[in-house]
Amino acid sequence: MISEGWVHRLAFSIRFDNHFTGRSISEALPVRLDDSFIQPVLSPMGSHRQSDGSYRFINLNTGVYQVRWLPTLQNSYLDWMSWQENPQITLPVADPMVLIRQDLWPTANASVAPGLTAVRGRLTGASVDDLIVRIGIPGSINASTRFTRSDVNGDFLYLLPDALTPNAIGKLLLEIEVDDGVANVNGGEFVPAISGSVFVADQFLVTPGKCSRVIFQIS
Numbered sequence: 001m002i003s004e005g006w007v008h009r010l011a012f013s014i015r016f017d018n019h020f021t022g023r024s025i026s027e028a029l030p031v032r033l034d035d036s037f038i039q040p041v042l043s044p045m046g047s048h049r050q051s052d053g054s055y056r057f058i059n060l061n062t063g064v065y066q067v068r069w070l071p072t073l074q075n076s077y078l079d080w081m082s083w084q085e086n087p088q089i090t091l092p093v094a095d096p097m098v099l100i101r102q103d104l105w106p107t108a109n110a111s112v113a114p115g116l117t118a119v120r121g122r123l124t125g126a127s128v129d130d131l132i133v134r135i136g137i138p139g140s141i142n143a144s145t146r147f148t149r150s151d152v153n154g155d156f157l158y159l160l161p162d163a164l165t166p167n168a169i170g171k172l173l174l175e176i177e178v179d180d181g182v183a184n185v186n187g188g189e190f191v192p193a194i195s196g197s198v199f200v201a202d203q204f205l206v207t208p209g210k211c212s213r214v215i216f217q218i219s
Contacts, residue, residue, distance in 0.1 A: 008041070010096040011060035012089055014067055015053045016080075019103040020146055020159035024053025027078050031055045034066035034086070054099055065089045067102075079110035083149050105148050108155035117160040118211040123178065125218040128154030131179045137164065138175040138203055145177075164208065171205040178218055188216040 016025045028049040032039050040048040040055035048055055057065075067087045070077050087102050112118045119135055134145045135158045150156045166172050176185055188204065190196030191213040197205060206212040 008058040011057045011091055012093050012096050012100060013050075013054040013056045014087065014089070014100040014102060015055070016069060016102050016104050017053075018159075019105050019148075025080060025104055026053075027080075029055075029069045029077060029080075030071055031067065031069050033057070034068050060091055062091050065091065069102075069104075076107050079106055080104045081107050106157050106159065108151050108153075108157050110157055112157070112159070112211040115209050116211070117162075117164065117172065117206065117208050119158045119160070119174070119176075119206065120211055120213045121156050121158065121176075122215045123150050123154035123156075123218050124215060125154075125183070128218070131183060131218075133158060134177045135160065135174055138173060141175060141177045143180075166208050170207070172208050173203060173205055175203050176216060177202070178216070183218045186217045186219055188214055190214055 014031070016029060016031075017023060018025060028047050031048060038057070038060075041058050042048060043050045045051075050056060065088070067089060069082075069086070075081060082102075082104050084103065087100065089100065093100075106112075108120070112120075121133070123131060123133075128150055129152045131150045131154075132147050133150060133156050134141050134147045136145050148156050148158055160172070160174070164172055178185055185202035187198070187200040189198045195207075196212060196214070199205075204214065206214075
């Protein structure tokens with residue numbers, strides 16, 4: 001005897017990743033389809049987030065669907081925000097088993113795991129809202145370097161790769177680029193002052209494995 005049961009058709013799977021690390025967001029997000037109450041299928045553990053970090057939608061008709069991950073009327077959730085439009089998925093996709101990935105960014109006030117190198121920065125100047133910020137080893141920054149944007153107060157959080165090599169005194173020399181190089185960085189200071197040296201241009205020294213609070217002066 002063959003037992004009867006439901007057969008579900010996978011429409012697509014989407015995963016939300018940390019822009020800086022490429023790893024999936026560990027927190028369960030309120031993912032759903034726009035203008036509907038359709039949510040991803042539940043995992044065996046009862047969460048809409050699967051064990052691989054994906055959110056899987058099943059049994060959808062042909063058409064265009066927008067995926068939302070934020071609660072209504074919010075521009076961030078937990079420690080996460082996005083600098084991209086909500087993803088639009090046109091069904092049927094070529095291969096439903098191929099994972100669709102969407103980047104999210106940590107908010108300026110997000111917590112930083114122990115051992116990570118990060119810069120919790122603030123831009124000060126005449127106009128500091130929504131500026132692209134890139135940080136890297138001097139001379140290495142280009143259009144493909146990972147980025148974030150400053151918020152309305154000029155605040156941002158930037159996570160650095162683990163593989164950066166400190167200098168002879170155990171520090172990392174970094175360079176910051178703001179607004180794709182249009183804005184001039186005129187130096188800055190650390191908060192508290194004892195945590196780093198005052199600098200007069202776009203290069204500064206940080207301690208690897210720490211989250212440094214830095215104020216940058218731009219013009």
